[in-house]
Amino acid sequence: MTDALRARITELLPGLRRDLEDLVRIQSVSADPARAGEVQRSAEAVRDLFAAEGFSARIVSGNEDGSAPAVIARKEGPAGAPTVLLYAHHDVQPENDHADWDSPPWEPTERGDRLYGRGTADDKAGVITHLAAARAFGDDLPVTLVLFVEGEEEMGSESLPALLATYKDELAADVIVIADSGNWDIGVPALTTSLRGLVRLDVEVRTLTHAVHSGMWGGLVPDAIMTLSRLIASCFDDAGNLVIEGLKSSPAADVDYPEERLRAESGAAPGIEWIGSGPVVERLWTQPALSITGFDAPKVEGASNTLVPAARARFSLRTAPADTSANALAALQAHLEKHVPWGATLSTTVVDTGEATQIEATGPAYDAARAAFTEAWEGTAPVDMGVGGSIPFIAEFLDAFPQASVLVTGVEDPDTRAHGANEGLHLAEWEKVLLAETLLLRNLGQR
Known part of the structure; x- marks a missing residue:
């Protein structure tokens, strides 16, 4: 049966690629109010694709004003078969400066082994991956399928809790497949089993009521x-380890991350030294990490000889899977209050928070997934991978459906460049992803 499904995916691939390219041409940037119509058009396109495969499909919203359109669809499998919920999102990040792209961001373009364009990978390829698995089986589904394609993931999934609460009965499933992550490398599949959380805090210090002459004062x-600057530096020791008391960390999967690959994928400048201590994958996946992602102060150009009375920075704290956002926020604020120097006035504003995720990836569903991935990659077993970034909605799924097995998969690879210019989907790897999800559904039906 594996050979038959492999042949079926190969047969369907040209049509699936056309469907993907059609979706990519829709500028479904959820963060841009001017393109709300495009987000709506994208939801309608997703609905129609699954309706054509025999799903009962409709557009729903978590807000009374009808914003953030999501798609819910369902197709019944055999009586007594498991129910599998397939998640992806159809909204995308802004394309930003077109000059940074080597081809138009809204016109899918093949170069080398990749298809380039905004959303080719994150996450419209995830949507079409679910479509491929459904299309491969036609009316002979081995499981009951429920589709949930969100429309505001790139804005933080603000309405997701309301959607999960409103449609909880319709979305209830034995297994949830979240296609919004990636694989370890080209030729090496992965299941994502941990993700860091996020706390963002705007921090301002004030030392003067108004600017004064630097020579006089x-x-x-x-x-x-x-x-x-001194307050920021107080958060780190000389090696770059965080010294904020109360933050938690945990071990990571035993995965080798070669130095040469680290250099290539991180974009580190020549000669830069790594910060922190401990295994590389722990520093990237399961230890907290603090970055300063914004800084408000006078520009160098045109700066006058005055003492600046106030300065502000955005602290972006990635929290370990073993931690909670509430604990991390409290620890960070306590550290700042304790270490603000010279009696300066400190004020903080919480921007947002998101919970970390740690998945106990054992049991029949995970066995079925590992077997499917190993077949699709022709003998290469999947890696249990952590992700240093945050996808807070996964924790919301785990809370809403505690009895379900949650599998975090995806189409990305280390050079996908999701959210950046020249986002690209590796076409040969995507074909393996299509087959893997199809085999997963077969395996789940057999169990």
Whole structure:
């Protein structure tokens, strides 16, 4: 049966690619109010694709104003078969400066072994992966399929809790497949079993009621920039380890991440040294990490000889899977209050938070997935992979459906460049992903 399904995916591939390219041409940027109509058109296109395969499909919203359109669809399998919920999202990130792209971001373009365009991988290829598995079986599904394609994941899934609460009975499943992650490498599949959480905090320090002459008062009154810089530095030791008391960490999967690959994939400048201590994958996946992602202060160009009275920075804290956002936020705020220097006035504003995820990837569903991936990659077993980034909605699925087995899969690879210019889908790997999900559904039906 594996050979027959492999042949079926190969047969369907040209049509699936056309469907993907049609979706990519829709500028479904959920963060841009001017393109709300495009997001709606994208949801309608997804609905129609699954309706054509015999699903009962409709567009729903988690908000009364009808924004953030999502798609829910269902197709029955044999009586007594498991129910599998397939998740993806049809909204995409802004394309930003077109000059940074080697081809138009909204016109899917094949170069080499990749298909380039915004959403080719994240996550319209995930949508079409679910379509491929359904199309491969036609009316002989081995399981009952429920589709949930969200329309605001790239904005933080604000309405997702409302959607899960409103449609909980319709979305209830034995297994949930979330196609929004990636694989370990070209030729090496993966199941994502941990993701870090996120706490973002805007921090301001004030040392003066107004700007004053640096020559007259420098050396006595601290300026806000040096004060904030010192506060940021207090969060790290000389090796770059975080020294914020109360943050938690945990071990990571035993995966080798070669130095040469780290250099190539990270974009590190020549000669840069890594920060922190411990195994590389722990530093990337299961230890907390603090980055400063924004800084408000006068520009160098045109700066005057004055002491700056106030400065502000955005602290982006990735929390370990063993931690909670509430604990991490409390620990970070306590550290800042304790270490703000020279009596400066400190104020903080929470931007947003998201929970980390740790999946106990054992049991029949995970066995079925590992067998499917190993077949699709012709003998290469999947890696249990962590992700340093955050997908907070996975924790929401785990909370909403605690009895379900949650499998986090995806189409991305280390050079996908999701969210950036020249986002691209590796076409040969995508074909393996299509087959893997099809074999997974077969395996789940047999069990």
